[in-house]
Amino acid sequence: MKVAFIGAGVMGEAMIAALLRQSTTSPGEVSAYDIDQARLIFIENKYKVNCASDITKAVSDCDTVVLSVKPQVLAKVMNNLKGVLKEGQLVLSIIAGASTDTIGKGLQHDKVIRVMPNTPAQVGQGMSVWTATSAVSQAQKETAQKILSAMGKELYISEEKYIDMATAISGSGPAYIFLIMEALTDAAVHIGLPRKMAEELVSQTVLGSAYMSRETGKHPAELKNMVTSPGGTTAEGLLCLEEGGVRAILAQAVIAAYEKAQRLGGQSSK
Numbered sequence: 001m002k003v004a005f006i007g008a009g010v011m012g013e014a015m016i017a018a019l020l021r022q023s024t025t026s027p028g029e030v031s032a033y034d035i036d037q038a039r040l041i042f043i044e045n046k047y048k049v050n051c052a053s054d055i056t057k058a059v060s061d062c063d064t065v066v067l068s069v070k071p072q073v074l075a076k077v078m079n080n081l082k083g084v085l086k087e088g089q090l091v092l093s094i095i096a097g098a099s100t101d102t103i104g105k106g107l108q109h110d111k112v113i114r115v116m117p118n119t120p121a122q123v124g125q126g127m128s129v130w131t132a133t134s135a136v137s138q139a140q141k142e143t144a145q146k147i148l149s150a151m152g153k154e155l156y157i158s159e160e161k162y163i164d165m166a167t168a169i170s171g172s173g174p175a176y177i178f179l180i181m182e183a184l185t186d187a188a189v190h191i192g193l194p195r196k197m198a199e200e201l202v203s204q205t206v207l208g209s210a211y212m213s214r215e216t217g218k219h220p221a222e223l224k225n226m227v228t229s230p231g232g233t234t235a236e237g238l239l240c241l242e243e244g245g246v247r248a249i250l251a252q253a254v255i256a257a258y259e260k261a262q263r264l265g266g267q268s269s270k
């Protein structure tokens with residue numbers, strides 16, 4: 001499976017690392033192009049993949065072109081690739097907000113897969129939500145599935161409108177969870193726990209809660225009630241969270257991220 005990466009930043013590297021870790025492909029079958037030369041040299045040295053000096057060379061011999069640049073530079077990248085791609089090549093974009101329509105028109109290419117991955121892909125625990133244009137073949141969808149499952153879980157959806165929504169939940173979600181983890185750790189230190197111990201307690205609590213939810217399949221409210229004894233300590237803590245408007249603030253954060261993803265979609269088509 002020959003894959004070219006345009007943009008080898010945080011997510012591009014996470015994908016390259018996952019593909020090689022899972023032996024989905026070999027270093028010789030991966031090429032990368034990034035405008036940042038130092039970054040490219042770092043990627044070449046670390047993963048022994050082929051790093052190309054220009055964008056057309058990077059994509060010339062691959063089956064799949066992964067677009068992993070920031071939304072703000074997509075228009076420029078599409079201009080550079082317009083008319084360069086071959087009929088049978090698959091374009092797989094992970095760019096937030098950029099629709100398959102924008103990418104298809106910008107590249108004058110009809111085989112486009114749009115994915116919203118997330119950073120836990122770096123440790124094989126990612127969540128990738130994806131969709132494909134009607135011109136993408138079954139074999140190309142299977143290729144996409146192989147690439148994405150190397151990074152964790154993948155979920156195909158036929159309706160593209162869900163991608164911007166997934167961006168606000170699973171795409172941005174790790175940052176929300178990390179912020180909560182940081183705040184809980186600081187709070188633990190505030191009441192007197194040593195920081196190392198606090199970090200261990202918080203990370204295992206988040207991990208354990210996620211596992212418990214997945215393994216039991218129970219509703220979060222039921223799992224929450226299991227921890228909450230009448231008149232107990234958890235009830236006191238929960239009351240503070242509710243008084244602080246934690247549900248409303250989370251809803252506002254998700255709505256803001258969703259609206260931003262939609263606005264970025266507008267910008268990346270220009």
Ligand SMILES: NC(=O)c1ccc[n+]([C@@H]2O[C@H](COP(=O)([O-])OP(=O)(O)OC[C@H]3O[C@@H](n4cnc5c(N)ncnc54)[C@H](OP(=O)(O)O)[C@@H]3O)[C@@H](O)[C@H]2O)c1
Pocket residue numbers: 006007008009010011012033034035036039068069070071073076077094095096097116117118119171
């Ligand atoms: N990070 C996440 O959690 C996450 C999650 C889901 C989706 N995404 C999407 O993934 C994409 C990449 O995000 P990222 O976090 O990996 O960004 P990033 O770390 O900034 O990586 C993008 C790379 O592309 C390079 N670049 C800029 N202009 C270029 C050009 N014209 N041609 C080739 N390379 C160019 C950048 O170089 P410079 O640094 O020199 O500009 C940078 O090395 C974004 O579109 C984002 O929406 C990210």
